[in-house]
Amino acid sequence: MPFKIKLKTLVFSILLAFSGAAAFAQNAMSLEDCINFAQTNHPDIKIAQLKINDAEWQIKENTATGLPQVSAGISYTGFIQRGGLPSGAVSFGGGGAPPPDDLLNAFEANGLEDFFPWLGSAFAGDPDAKLFFSPVHTLGGELKASQLVFSNSYRLAKKAARFYRDLVAMQMNATRQTVRNQVTDAYLPALLISENVKVLDKNIGNLQKLFSETKEVNKAGFAEQLDVDRLEFSISNLKNERENLVRQQEIVVNALKLMMGMAISENISLTDNLDALLSKNADADLTAALNPMNRAEYQALLKSRELQALQVDIYQKPWMPNVAAFAQYSPQMQGGFGDKNSDGHNKWYFIPSAVGGVSITSTLFDSGISKAKKQRAMIAVQTLEEQKRLLENVFSLELENARKQYLSASERAKSQQKNLELARRIYETTQTKFKAGLGSSFEMTTAEQGLYQAEQTLMSARFEMLTARTAMRKALGGF
Numbered sequence: 001m002p003f004k005i006k007l008k009t010l011v012f013s014i015l016l017a018f019s020g021a022a023a024f025a026q027n028a029m030s031l032e033d034c035i036n037f038a039q040t041n042h043p044d045i046k047i048a049q050l051k052i053n054d055a056e057w058q059i060k061e062n063t064a065t066g067l068p069q070v071s072a073g074i075s076y077t078g079f080i081q082r083g084g085l086p087s088g089a090v091s092f093g094g095g096g097a098p099p100p101d102d103l104l105n106a107f108e109a110n111g112l113e114d115f116f117p118w119l120g121s122a123f124a125g126d127p128d129a130k131l132f133f134s135p136v137h138t139l140g141g142e143l144k145a146s147q148l149v150f151s152n153s154y155r156l157a158k159k160a161a162r163f164y165r166d167l168v169a170m171q172m173n174a175t176r177q178t179v180r181n182q183v184t185d186a187y188l189p190a191l192l193i194s195e196n197v198k199v200l201d202k203n204i205g206n207l208q209k210l211f212s213e214t215k216e217v218n219k220a221g222f223a224e225q226l227d228v229d230r231l232e233f234s235i236s237n238l239k240n241e242r243e244n245l246v247r248q249q250e251i252v253v254n255a256l257k258l259m260m261g262m263a264i265s266e267n268i269s270l271t272d273n274l275d276a277l278l279s280k281n282a283d284a285d286l287t288a289a290l291n292p293m294n295r296a297e298y299q300a301l302l303k304s305r306e307l308q309a310l311q312v313d314i315y316q317k318p319w320m321p322n323v324a325a326f327a328q329y330s331p332q333m334q335g336g337f338g339d340k341n342s343d344g345h346n347k348w349y350f351i352p353s354a355v356g357g358v359s360i361t362s363t364l365f366d367s368g369i370s371k372a373k374k375q376r377a378m379i380a381v382q383t384l385e386e387q388k389r390l391l392e393n394v395f396s397l398e399l400e401n402a403r404k405q406y407l408s409a410s411e412r413a414k415s416q417q418k419n420l421e422l423a424r425r426i427y428e429t430t431q432t433k434f435k436a437g438l439g440s441s442f443e444m445t446t447a448e449q450g451l452y453q454a455e456q457t458l459m460s461a462r463f464e465m466l467t468a469r470t471a472m473r474k475a476l477g478g479f
Contacts, residue, residue, distance in 0.1 A: 331353075409467075
């Protein structure tokens with residue numbers, strides 16, 4: 001039994017260790033991991049995707065405008081008080097007002113009794129009755145169908161909708177590229193601080209080892225207390241600097257998470273290093289020619305210009321007609337004329353109607369409205385043309401600056417590599433002399449500070465090289 005309990009405990013511990021390692025692996029992220037996460041979760045990319053969906057539905061909406069439209073409706077009208085003429089006020093042919101019976105005879109003689117079936121009940125035996133030409137109740141329906149046959153504006157609107165979909169798709173690519181660049185720009189400083197922390201840890205470890213050895217030598221009476229104090233002071237300074245760097249790293253990593261669209265409460269660790277990223281970007285071509293079409297924002301600008309040019313076409317021919325066909329069926333039920341059915345209820349009469357036709361409309365004169373709109377659209381096209389030239393110059397400047405920055409950082413890195421090797425030799429020689437009792441702790445701490453400064457300077461130069469290579473890839477449109 002005890003063996004089984006220990007075995008279960010061991011299995012549980014192993015599973016817990018694996019789950020902990022998996023959780024850690026989920027939070028350990030390289031630059032590409034951060035970029036891939038941002039491509040899915042960044043709000044700007046989600047908004048850009050929603051714009052693409054909206055553009056797709058806009059195409060369907062514009063297309064449906066020219067397809068058959070069918071509508072139906074129903075209405076009821078009831079007179080609270082009807083206006084009518086007394087029967088004595090009605091005359092025919094200037095012969096005065098006939099009596100009710102003569103009026104009925106006149107309607108019957110003209111074949112109108114089918115249209116006014118209520119006259120018999122309205123006048124029968126009542127010389128003071130009024131003559132009404134409207135029912136009390138009207139219940140009507142309507143079924144209408146229409147079809148746009150031809151419209152130049154409709155044709156161009158469908159084309160513009162497709163152009164707009166292409167535009168937002170290009171803007172989506174530009175947004176992806178922008179987010180990628182933002183994540184890269186946020187990742188590299190966080191990585192630099194992380195590398196600095198590693199260098200500090202190495203230096204602190206070396207000094208702590210030397211500090212322990214010096215304390216033992218001091219106890220044996222072969223080293224001064226001043227040497228011990230100086231080493232302890234140097235270690236304390238390095239630890240304080242490390243704490244400051246760690247706090248800065250938290251701030252920079254939080255900025256990275258913001259650029260990724262990740263919750264600030266999430267914990268991540270950076271797995272890349274400067275050497276690995278430099279090797280990935282070692283294909284930087286200093287002589288590559290600039291092609292603006294490789295830049296997504298440039299393509300989007302050109303598509304915007306094409307879309308604006310369509311506005312010019314719309315107002316170029318305002319006289320082109322719009323042709324539409326329609327058909328309408330309107331059944332009505334009317335009642336409340338005063339005549340009754342055999343069961344004593346009001347009679348209702350069914351009066352249907354149907355109509356169909358074609359309408360053609362064309363603008364003959366609009367007092368210059370179309371001309372003004374056309375000129376404004378042309379000005380918008382010219383504005384985009386100037387923006388295109390400006391963007392080309394900006395791209396050229398970005399590439400030129402990145403090339404110069406890379407050359408400068410590359411020369412600086414080569415020089416600092418030599419300085420680091422020299423500082424390391426000085427440190428090792430000084431350490432050997434100090435351990436042999438031939439050097440002072442002041443020389444030792446000075447050599448250590450020089451080594452640490454050389455390592456930091458080289459790291460900064462390599463970071464500038466990486467930044468410059470990244471900037472070149474951005475300027476050339478590399479993704």
